[in-house]
Structure formats: structure tokens, C-alpha cells
Amino acid sequence: MSRTDHLTATISVSHTPDEVFAAITNVRGWWSENIIGAxxxxxxxxxxxxxxxxxxxxRFRLTEVVPGRRVVWHVVDSYLVFIEDHDEWTDTQVVFDISAGSDGTTVHFTHEGLNAADSACFEACSRGWTFYITESLPRLIATGTGQPMPKIRG
Incomplete structure (x- = not known):
């Protein structure tokens, strides 16, 4: 990876693009149960x-939604506690590109705007996104149950 590459992760699964798209848009099922909104x-x-x-x-706005092909979230606002630039995610894009192949479907995930050269959260965010994209999302696709952050009780 070059020092200017965006944060990325890629998975391939033996399911249809429509099944993968349905799982990606079920954000509570693979990323976090602490989601408010559609x-x-x-x-x-x-x-x-x-x-x-x-x-x-x-806070995310879905700016591009092409069923079975692509989902883009625009980060409208954010506050990250663990770095000095608390709004580092603000105005970045989270992109899911879905493509069909002979063996199933590939998802190429990119968090545009987070790169190793300029991002204070790159290492920690990379570990988090990599887990949710390469472990939790495929598990949701395959079994119907991902490994999202549990709901905050209280």
C-alpha cells in the first residue's frame, strides 16, 4: 500500500450481488447495533x-445506492474521541463496490479520505473496518448473523 492509498478491504463470497447488497444495507447486522435512522x-x-x-x-447520508452494485455513505458529521482532530471523518466517503464474478460476489470497501499519510486514525480505523468488512459482514451474508458492536444498554 502506498502512503496515499485510502483505507480499503476486499472480500469475496459465494452469494449473489443482491444478497450482498441486502447485507451491506443491514448496517445493524454487521457493524453496530447502535444505529439510529434508515x-x-x-x-x-x-x-x-x-x-x-x-x-x-x-452521521452518514447515503449519496449513492445502486442495488447489487454500489453503496456510498457521505460522512456529514463526526466526533472521534481518540484522536486530536475529532472530526477527521467529516466529509469523507465510505464506498462499497459490489461486483459479480464466476465464483460469487466481490465487495471492494474504501473509506475515501482516510489514508496512511494524513490520517491520525488510519491504523486504528483500519483494524476496525478490516474486522467488520472481512469478518462480520461475510458472516452476516453466510449465516444471517454478523458480529456487530452490541447495543449500548442504559
Whole structure:
């Protein structure tokens, strides 16, 4: 990876693009149960939040939704507790490109705007996104149950 590459992860699964798209838009099923709002259609907005020392919140707007092909989230606002530039995610894009192949479907995930050269959260965010994209999302696709952050109780 070059020092200017965006944060990326790629998976391939033996399911259809439509099944993969349905799983990606089920954000509560693979990323976090702490989601407020709608997560599937163009112009939907949702907020991800957590307690503790991580990402306090991020608000996303779905700016591009092409069923079975592509989903783009624009980060409208964010507050990351663990780095000095608390709004580092603000105005970045989270992109899911879905493509069909002979053996199934590939998802290429990119968090545009986070790169190793300029991003204070790149290493920690890379570990988090890599887990959710390469472990939790495929598990949701294959079994119907991912490994999202559990709902905050209280």
C-alpha cells in the first residue's frame, strides 16, 4: 500500500450481488447495533454512536445506492474521541463496490479520505473496518448473523 492509498478491504463470497447488497444495507447486522435512522435507500441518514473511548458518533447520508452494485455513505458529521482532530471523518466517503464474478460476489470497501499519510486514525480505523468488512459482514451474508458492536444498554 502506498502512503496515499485510502483505507480499503476486499472480500469475496459465494452469494449473489443482491444478497450482498441486502447485507451491506443491514448496517445493524454487521457493524453496530447502535444505529439510529434508515440505512438502505438514497438520501437515508443514520447515526452511528458508541460510549467509551472510540468513535463517539458519526452521521452518514447515503449519496449513492445502486442495488447489487454500489453503496456510498457521505460522512456529514463526526466526533472521534481518540484522536486530536475529532472530526477527521467529516466529509469523507465510505464506498462499497459490489461486483459479480464466476465464483460469487466481490465487495471492494474504501473509506475515501482516510489514508496512511494524513490520517491520525488510519491504523486504528483500519483494524476496525478490516474486522467488520472481512469478518462480520461475510458472516452476516453466510449465516444471517454478523458480529456487530452490541447495543449500548442504559
Amino acid at each position: 440505512t438502505a435507500a438514497a438520501d437515508d441518514e443514520f447515526v452511528f454512536y458508541e460510549a467509551g473511548d472510540g468513535i463517539r458518533f458519526s
